[in-house]
Amino acid sequence: MKRSVLILTVFIVLVTAGVQPAAAQNRYIVRTTGGLTSVLNLCLSAGCQVQGSLDGQVGQTFLVTSTGNLISNLLNGVVNLLEALLGIKSIEPDQLLPIPLKPISSIPSGLNDRTPLNYYGTLVWHGYAAQPAAQIIRLTDAQNGFNIGGTGIVAVIDTGVDTSHPVLLPVLLPGYDFTRNQPGASEWLDVPQLQNGGSAVPDNEGPVVVQQSSVAVLDQSSVAVLDGGPYTAFGHGTMTTGLVHLVAPKSKILPLKAFTSNGTGYLSNIVAALYYAVQHQANVVNMSFDVPTSSAALSQAVSYANQKGVVLVAAAGNENTSAPVYPAALNANVMGIASTTNWDARSTFSNYGNTDVWIAAPGEYVISTFPGGTYASASGTSFSSPIVAGTAALMLSAKPSLNQASASSALSHAIKLTPDLHNGRLDVYQAVSAWVNSSSGSGGGGSCFLFCR
Numbered sequence: 001m002k003r004s005v006l007i008l009t010v011f012i013v014l015v016t017a018g019v020q021p022a023a024a025q026n027r028y029i030v031r032t033t034g035g036l037t038s039v040l041n042l043c044l045s046a047g048c049q050v051q052g053s054l055d056g057q058v059g060q061t062f063l064v065t066s067t068g069n070l071i072s073n074l075l076n077g078v079v080n081l082l083e084a085l086l087g088i089k090s091i092e093p094d095q096l097l098p099i100p101l102k103p104i105s106s107i108p109s110g111l112n113d114r115t116p117l118n119y120y121g122t123l124v125w126h127g128y129a130a131q132p133a134a135q136i137i138r139l140t141d142a143q144n145g146f147n148i149g150g151t152g153i154v155a156v157i158d159t160g161v162d163t164s165h166p167v168l169l170p171v172l173l174p175g176y177d178f179t180r181n182q183p184g185a186s187e188w189l190d191v192p193q194l195q196n197g198g199s200a201v202p203d204n205e206g207p208v209v210v211q212q213s214s215v216a217v218l219d220q221s222s223v224a225v226l227d228g229g230p231y232t233a234f235g236h237g238t239m240t241t242g243l244v245h246l247v248a249p250k251s252k253i254l255p256l257k258a259f260t261s262n263g264t265g266y267l268s269n270i271v272a273a274l275y276y277a278v279q280h281q282a283n284v285v286n287m288s289f290d291v292p293t294s295s296a297a298l299s300q301a302v303s304y305a306n307q308k309g310v311v312l313v314a315a316a317g318n319e320n321t322s323a324p325v326y327p328a329a330l331n332a333n334v335m336g337i338a339s340t341t342n343w344d345a346r347s348t349f350s351n352y353g354n355t356d357v358w359i360a361a362p363g364e365y366v367i368s369t370f371p372g373g374t375y376a377s378a379s380g381t382s383f384s385s386p387i388v389a390g391t392a393a394l395m396l397s398a399k400p401s402l403n404q405a406s407a408s409s410a411l412s413h414a415i416k417l418t419p420d421l422h423n424g425r426l427d428v429y430q431a432v433s434a435w436v437n438s439s440s441g442s443g444g445g446g447s448c449f450l451f452c453r
Helices: 002-016 035-046 070-074 079-086 132-136 139-145 236-247 267-279 296-307 381-398 404-411 428-436
Strands: 026-032 048-053 061-066 088-093 096-098 116-119 122-125 153-158 209-211 216-218 252-257 264-266 284-287 311-315 335-340 359-362 366-370 374-378
Touching (some): 026 035, 026 267, 035 061, 035 079, 035 088, 061 267, 061 296, 132 139, 153 236, 153 381, 236 366, 236 374, 236 381, 264 267, 267 284, 267 296, 296 311, 311 381, 335 404, 359 381, 366 381, 381 404, 381 428
Parallel strands (some): 153 252, 284 311, 311 335, 335 359
Antiparallel strands (some): 026 061, 026 088, 048 061, 116 122, 209 216, 366 374
């Protein structure tokens, strides 16, 4: 090994001669078959620092930083030598990625329907439980027809969650904050002025509807955070979590905070969150984000999850294109979800085509939980994806042993719309029926009391 390191050192000196270090720390994701030792040896020679493992007990994916662009230079033809000497498989820049946000131009009437309803042991607003999206996908038919409410653990990689929201509190697991590298996944940590539940307007003013570019919120306590800037994505994770809960109210939810309230997050945090989900017994993972370019580290994390039997669901993206986005375009291992209107047409913003889309689900003016114990409405494939992730957890309660292949097959029993939406729009009842009546899995955890088709 000493001779290998010496050879590598000489080679790096030749490659990087004349490169001036940058002032800022550059971040890179390194994959290796040689474990931590190989990455330490790499950094010993290349002048980088190992920040930590991204894949937990696997020990093959690491985050490193460098004051210069040494490692980006290594990408130009040196990776083969690094693999031969140290087991290095790939080195890629750690991208800062956005959560896709879509404008919302009106407020659905359901956001004002505050009639209390007992929903699987928790009081919710009627406008949330009975919203058009739930009716379109035949959610109640599936829940009642098969006597199911979800099971297992759904991990949600997002901006975090309101950990004290009364609707979500009974099903939330502790989670982890990868933006701060600490336990917990509270969205409130990004909003210090409201962190202790402070109110932005006097309580006696009562609930008011506040609308910003990407969300409409019914509450008086969150007004101050809706002015854009660093808070453009505040509430995104609580909303995606609430939609998983709407579909699978008995499933546990593992919130994993990889994005901040300004709507950005590092690729390394996403990769780490995916490994964390698998290693903390998640059965399903929802990923309401898209990456414009492929990533070796993300692809490896996805493959690892599939090998462990985890079902992966991702937003197909809001760019109105058929160009590949990731992880949705990893379509052998991930189900990409497009958005449809309440009239069963493809949303004008939604990506389309077989590369990104497995099925579609309603994603316009959906109503979900929002920080502060309240509710909000928003649009985007971000909100179609958790509806399908919740459906996977619902299927799991009908019959165990669900995996990516069997979930994809059952969910393909959808309502055919246009070819650009691939298998069609989600029908929860048909998906559960197909899974229950398939030869995959074991047992028969549910009974079909309605007409199965």
